[in-house]
Amino acid sequence: xxxxRVGKVxxxxxxxxxxxxxxxYPVASILFTGLYEDGSFDFSPxxxxxxxxxxxxxxxxxxxxxxxxxxxxxxxxxxxxxxxARFEFRGKRVLSALLIVPFVMPTVVVASAFVALLGRSSPxxxxxxxxxxxxxxxxxxxxxAVVVRTVGGLWAHLDPRLEAAARTLGATRWQAFxxxxxxxxxxxxxxxxSIVFLFTFTSFGVVLILGGLTYSTxxxxxxxxxxxxxxxxxxxxLAIVQLVGVSxxxxxxxxxxxxxRVAASLVAAxxxxxxxxxxxxxxxxxxxxxxxxxxVVAPLAILVARSFGGGNGGFGFYRALTETxxxxxxxxAAEAIGNxxxxxxxxxxxxxxxxxxxxxxVAYSTGRAAAGFDLLLMLPLGxxxxxxxxxxxxxxxxxxxxxxxxxxxxxxxxxxxxxFVVRISVPVMRSVRSELRDAAAVLGASPARVWRExxxxxxxxxxxxxxxxxxxxxxxEFGATSFIARPDTPTLPIAIFRLLGRPGTLNFGQAxxxxxxxxAVTAGVVLLTDRLRVRDVGEF
Amino acid sequence: xxxxRKPNFGRTRLIGAAVGLTLIVSACGSSGDGxxxxxxxxxxxxxxxxxxxxxxxxxxxxxxxxxxxxxxxLAQAILTKDNPIADVIFGVDNTFLSRAVEEExxxxxxxxxxxxxxxxxxxxxxxxxxxxxxGDVCLQYDTAGVLPADRGGLFFDxxxxxxxxxxxxxxxxxxLAFLLATIAAFPDGWQDYWAxxxxxxxxxxxxxxxxxxxxxxxxxxxxxPVVVSYASSPVAEVVFAAEPIDEPTTxxxxxxxxxxxxxxxxxxxxxxxxxAAEFIDFMLTNEFQEDIPLNMFVFPARTDAALPQVFVDxxxxxxxxxxxxxxxxxxxxxxxxxxxxxxxxR
Numbered sequence: 006x007x008x009x010r011v012g013k014v015x016x017x018x019x020x021x022x023x024x025x026x027x028x029x030y031p032v033a034s035i036l037f038t039g040l041y042e043d044g045s046f047d048f049s050p051x052x053x054x055x056x057x058x059x060x061x062x063x064x065x066x067x068x069x070x071x072x073x074x075x076x077x078x079x080x081x082x083x084x085x086x087x088x089x090a091r092f093e094f095r096g097k098r099v100l101s102a103l104l105i106v107p108f109v110m111p112t113v114v115v116a117s118a119f120v121a122l123l124g125r126s127s128p129x130x131x132x133x134x135x136x137x138x139x140x141x142x143x144x145x146x147x148x149x150a151v152v153v154r155t156v157g158g159l160w161a162h163l164d165p166r167l168e169a170a171a172r173t174l175g176a177t178r179w180q181a182f183x184x185x186x187x188x189x190x191x192x193x194x195x196x197x198x199s200i201v202f203l204f205t206f207t208s209f210g211v212v213l214i215l216g217g218l219t220y221s222t223x224x225x226x227x228x229x230x231x232x233x234x235x236x237x238x239x240x241x242x243l244a245i246v247q248l249v250g251v252s253x254x255x256x257x258x259x260x261x262x263x264x265x266r267v268a269a270s271l272v273a274a275x276x277x278x279x280x281x282x283x284x285x286x287x288x289x290x291x292x293x294x295x296x297x298x299x300x301v302v303a304p305l306a307i308l309v310a311r312s313f314g315g316g317n318g319g320f321g322f323y324r325a326l327t328e329t330x331x332x333x334x335x336x337x338a339a340e341a342i343g344n345x346x347x348x349x350x351x352x353x354x355x356x357x358x359x360x361x362x363x364x365x366x367v368a369y370s371t372g373r374a375a376a377g378f379d380l381l382l383m384l385p386l387g388x389x390x391x392x393x394x395x396x397x398x399x400x401x402x403x404x405x406x407x408x409x410x411x412x413x414x415x416x417x418x419x420x421x422x423x424x425f426v427v428r429i430s431v432p433v434m435r436s437v438r439s440e441l442r443d444a445a446a447v448l449g450a451s452p453a454r455v456w457r458e459x460x461x462x463x464x465x466x467x468x469x470x471x472x473x474x475x476x477x478x479x480x481x482e483f484g485a486t487s488f489i490a491r492p493d494t495p496t497l498p499i500a501i502f503r504l505l506g507r508p509g510t511l512n513f514g515q516a517x518x519x520x521x522x523x524x525a526v527t528a529g530v531v532l533l534t535d536r537l538r539v540r541d542v543g544e545f
Numbered sequence: 546x547x548x549x550r551k552p553n554f555g556r557t558r559l560i561g562a563a564v565g566l567t568l569i570v571s572a573c574g575s576s577g578d579g580x581x582x583x584x585x586x587x588x589x590x591x592x593x594x595x596x597x598x599x600x601x602x603x604x605x606x607x608x609x610x611x612x613x614x615x616x617x618x619l620a621q622a623i624l625t626k627d628n629p630i631a632d633v634i635f636g637v638d639n640t641f642l643s644r645a646v647e648e649e650x651x652x653x654x655x656x657x658x659x660x661x662x663x664x665x666x667x668x669x670x671x672x673x674x675x676x677x678x679x680g681d682v683c684l685q686y687d688t689a690g691v692l693p694a695d696r697g698g699l700f701f702d703x704x705x706x707x708x709x710x711x712x713x714x715x716x717x718x719x720x721l722a723f724l725l726a727t728i729a730a731f732p733d734g735w736q737d738y739w740a741x742x743x744x745x746x747x748x749x750x751x752x753x754x755x756x757x758x759x760x761x762x763x764x765x766x767x768x769x770p771v772v773v774s775y776a777s778s779p780v781a782e783v784v785f786a787a788e789p790i791d792e793p794t795t796x797x798x799x800x801x802x803x804x805x806x807x808x809x810x811x812x813x814x815x816x817x818x819x820x821a822a823e824f825i826d827f828m829l830t831n832e833f834q835e836d837i838p839l840n841m842f843v844f845p846a847r848t849d850a851a852l853p854q855v856f857v858d859x860x861x862x863x864x865x866x867x868x869x870x871x872x873x874x875x876x877x878x879x880x881x882x883x884x885x886x887x888x889x890x891r
Contacts, residue, residue: 038624113752113755117758117765120759121766126766213751214750214751214755217750218749218750218751218890228716229715229716232614232617232716233716234715234882235616235619235623235644236879314787315787316788331593332590332592333589333591333593333596333609333840334589334590395620395621395624398625398630399624399625402625408630409582409610409631487613488613488617488621490610490611490612490613490618490621490630491610492608492610492611493609493611502587505758506587506588506753506754507785507842508757508775508781508782509781509782509784509785509786510764510782510787510788511785511786512781513758513765514787
C-alpha cells in the first residue's frame with residue numbers, strides 16, 4: 006500500500022471508527038434493548054406510536070416548529086451577519102463573542118430570563134409566556150450565533166467588488182444580493198440551516214419549560230417514556246421515528262447542496278469590512294447593535310443583575326462560591342471552572358481531529374458513499390440525548406469499561422461538536438478552487454506540499470471557528486451528559502443545576518453567579534479563538 | 546470505496562492523534578479498583594468528613610457516581626443490571642420501589658440497625674432495599690400571600706386553584722408525590738378534585754425548579770402563593786438565606802403531605818458485596834444518619850437520631866401524612882398519570 010493510500014484510509018477510518026464506536030453501536034444497542042425481547046423483535050410499539058393521535062401530533066409539531074424556528078432564526082441572523090461582515094465598528098468583536106453565549110446557557114436559567122423579559126411582568130409589555138411565540142423567540146436566541154458566525158464568516162471574505170459590479174450593471178440592491186451574494190453564501194447558509202434545524206428538531210428544555218406543557222416534541226416524549234415510565238420499547242420506537250425523520254431531512258438537504266456548488270474568490274476580511282461612512286450605513290450598524298441588545302444582551306443582562314446581591318457589597322453570591330463547604334454536593338467556582346475547561350479542551354481536541362478528517366473526506370470526494378458518510382456525520386445532532394446517553398451506558402462496557410469513566414463526558418460532547426466542525430469546514434475547504442491546487446502542482450509542488458501550503462492555511466480559518474463552537478458546545482452541553490452516570494467532576498452547568506435544585510435565596514443567587522461565570526468563560530474563550538483566527542489568516 | 550479527487554494528506558499527524566487518543570482512553574480506563582462505587586441521584590449529599598470517617602474505620606474508599614434525577618438513576622441501574630456500573634445504589638424512593646424490587650437489580654441484605662428504624666419506613670419485606678431517610682412532599686405557602694384563614698383548607702378546598710403551582714407528575718417526583726397525596730385523600734374523587742383545580746386555573750410546570758424559582762411568590766418574582774414542595778423547604782430557606790433570617794417566610798400545609806422514603810441497596814453482580822454491606826450498615830449508624838438533614842434536607846430513618854437545632858426550631862414533623870402501598874403505586878402509576886394528564890393538560 007502506498008503512503009498516500011494509508012493516509013486516505015486513516016482519514017476515512019478515523020471518523021468512521023469514532024462514530025461506529027461512540028454513536029452507531031451505542032444507539033443500536035439501546036434500540037435493541039428496547040425492541041428485542043425473548044428472542045424476537047417486537048414492533049408493536051410502532052403501532053402504538055402511529056395509532057396514538059397525540060403521539061402523531063407530537064411528531065408533526067416537532068417537525069413544523071423546527072421548520073418555523075429555523076426560518077425565523079435565519080431571518081433574524083442575516084442582517085447581523087451582513088453588518089458584521091461589511092462594517093468595522095467599535096465593540097464588534099465583543100458583541101460577536103457575546104452572541105455565542107446563549108448557546109451554552111442552561112435552558113432552565115435562560116427560561117427564567119425569558120419569562121422575565123417576555124412574561125407577565127414584561128418591561129416590553131408583551132406576555133408571550135406559554136405560547137408558541139416564546140418557544141420561537143428562545144430558539145432564535147439560542148441559534149442565531151450559528152447562522153451569524155457560519156454565514157458571516159464566509160461573507161466577511163466575499164469580494165464586495167462582485168456586488169458592486171452587479172450594481173454598476175444596473176442591478177438593484179436586492180437583485181445584486183439575490184443573484185450574486187446569496188449564491189456565494191449558499192454553502193455556508195445551507196450548512197447553518199441544517200444545524201439549526203437539527204437543534205430545534207431535538208429541542209428539549211425550551212419546549213418543556215417555556216411551552217407550558219401544551220407543546221411536546223419527540224425529544225420530550227422519549228425523555229418521559231424512558232425516565233418516568235421506564236417504557237423502553239415505546240421510547241425506542243419514538244427514537245426510530247425521530248431518526249428516520251432526521252435522516253430524511255438530511256438526505257433532502259444533501260441532494261440540494263450537491264446541486265449547488267460554487268467556488269468563490271475570497272479576499273481578506275480586512276478588505277471587506279470598512280467603517281460605516283454614510284448615514285445609512287451608520288444607521289444600519291446602530292440598528293444591528295440595538296437589535297442585538299434586545300435579542301441577546303437583555304436576557305443575559307437580567308441573569309447578571311440577579312447574580313449581584315447577598316451582602317458583601319453586592320458580591321455575596323460570588324464570595325459564597327469561593328468557599329468550600331464540607332458537603333459532597335457543594336461545588337466551588339474554581340473547581341467547576343477547572344472541570345469545565347479541561348473537559349471542553351479534550352472534547353474540542355477530539356472533535357477537531359475527527360471532524361477535520363471527516364470534513365476533508367466530504368469536501369474532496371464525490372459519489373454515493375461520500376453522501377452517505379456526510380449524512381452519518383450529522384445524525385448525532387438529530388438523535389435524542391436520551392438515546393445517545395443511555396446507549397453509551399448499555400454498550401460501552403467492553404473492552405474498556407467507559408460507562409462510568411469521566412472521559413465519556415468529553416467523548417459525548419465531541420459527538421455533538423463534530424457535525425459543527427464538519428459543516429463549518431466543508432464549505433471553506435470546497436471554496437479552495439482546484440485551479441489553485443493544480444497551479445501549485447504544475448509549479449512542481451509535491452501533493453504533500455500542496456496540502457500543507459494551500460489546504461492547511463485555508464482550513465485553519467475553519468479550524469478556528471470550529472474550535473470556538475466545539476468549545477462552547479462542550480461548556481454548555483447538558484443533554485447526553487445528564488443521562489450518563491458521572492463520576493464526581495461537576496462542571497459549570499452541573500453546579501448550576503445542583504444549586505437550582507435547592508430552596509434558599511443563597512442557592513438561587515449562587516446559581517445566577519455561576520451562570521454569569523459561565524457566560525464570562527464562554528465569551529472569553531470565543532474572543533481568544535477569534536483573535537487566533539485573525540492572526541493566522543489575516544493575509545488571506 | 547469513495548471516489549477521490551486528488552489530494553494527499555498528512556497521515557502521520559492524524560495517525561499520531563488517533564494513537565494518542567487511544568492511549569489516553571486506555572490510561573483512564575482502569576479506574577476505581579479497590580474502591581466502593583455508590584450510584585446516587587443528583588440530590589445526594591453528605592459531609593465529606595462522614596465519608597472519610599467510613600474510610601478510616603473500614604479502609605474502604607468511596608467514590609460517588611451521579612446518575613441524574615431519581616428516574617434517570619433507576620433507569621441506569623436497570624439497563625446495566627447484567628454488569629452494574631456501581632456497587633451500591635442510593636435514592637430509590639417508595640414511588641419507584643416496587644418496580645426496582647421487581648427488576649431484581651439489588652440483592653437481599655438485612656442491614657444491622659434495621660430494627661432501630663421508624664416502622665413506616667420498612668416497606669420492603671424482601672430486604673433488597675434498606676430505608677435510609679424520609680421526607681414529605683407538601684403544599685408550601687407564602688406567608689405574605691393572600692390566602693384563606695384556614696390554611697388546612699388549602700388542600701381540601703380546590704378553590705386554591707388560581708394561587709397554586711404544581712409539577713407535572715410525568716416528569717417530576719414531587720409532582721407525582723402530590724398526585725398520590727390527592728389519590729390517597731380522595732380515593733373516589735381525585736379526578737373531580739383535579740378537574741376543579743384546572744377550572745380554577747392551577748398552573749402546571751415540568752419540574753420543582755421552575756415551580757419554586759419561576760412561579761412561587763415566596764421564592765421568586767412569580768405570583769403563585771402556593772407551591773408543591775418539601776416539608777423541609779422552610780428550614781432550607783433559613784439555612785441558605787442570603788441575609789440571615791430568624792423565621793422562614795413560608796410554611797407548609799400539614800394536611801397535604803405525602804411521605805417519601807428513600808432506600809439504598811447492594812447492586813446485584815458487584816464484586817464488593819462485603820464492602821457494600823458495610824457501607825449500608827454505616828448509612829444506618831447515627832454518625833451518617835445525623836449528618837443527613839443538613840445535607841439532603843430530609844429526616845433520618847433511625848428513630849434515635851438527633852436532629853440539628855435548625856430543624857428542631859423550624860421543621861414540621863408531619864404527624865399523619867398520606868401514604869399509599871408501594872405495590873399499589875407500581876400497579877397504577879402509569880394509568881394514574883395518564884388519567885391525570887387527560888384531566889389537567891389536554
